[in-house]
Amino acid sequence: QVQLVESGGGLVQAGGSLRLSCAASGRTFSRYAMGWFRQAPGKEREFVGTIRGNGGSTLLADSVKGRFTISRDNAKNTVYLQMNSLKPEDTAAYYCAGGNFYSGSPHLTDYGYWGQGTQVTVSS
Numbered sequence: 001q002v003q004l005v006e007s008g009g010g011l012v013q014a015g016g017s018l019r020l021s022c023a024a025s026g027r028t029f030s031r032y033a034m035g036w037f038r039q040a041p042g043k044e045r046e047f048v049g050t051i052r053g054n055g056g057s058t059l060l061a062d063s064v065k066g067r068f069t070i071s072r073d074n075a076k077n078t079v080y081l082q083m084n085s086l087k088p089e090d091t092a093a094y095y096c097a098g099g100n101f102y103s104g105s106p107h108l109t110d111y112g113y114w115g116q117g118t119q120v121t122v123s124s
Helices: none
Strands: 004-007 010-013 018-024 033-039 046-051 058-060 068-073 078-083 092-099 118-123
Touching: 004 092, 018 033, 018 092, 018 118, 033 068, 033 078, 046 068, 046 078, 058 068
Parallel strands: 010 118
Antiparallel strands: 004 018, 018 078, 033 046, 033 092, 046 058, 068 078, 092 118
């Protein structure tokens, strides 16, 4: 069983930055692909980024490429989402997800473990 806890959300002005963290329990963190998803009010949860178990490969949604970076520190059982040049349309609850597979995936249904989410609000 893997438990995920996100942190780092908050209120920021447009153009600002935030770094989200997701701390995972368990001893085999490096075997898990990790992902970030977000859900705005009234919208479906959407893919933001994913990273494979060893951190050697990442994939980001087109809407955040060039602004967001996903990384992980397997020694700390933590995955990060660095968000720069934030826009009001980035406002959403951000969720960390873990999957019992090695390569990353943009598909929500591939992930079996989810955090509770952290709110990011970007003001204009």
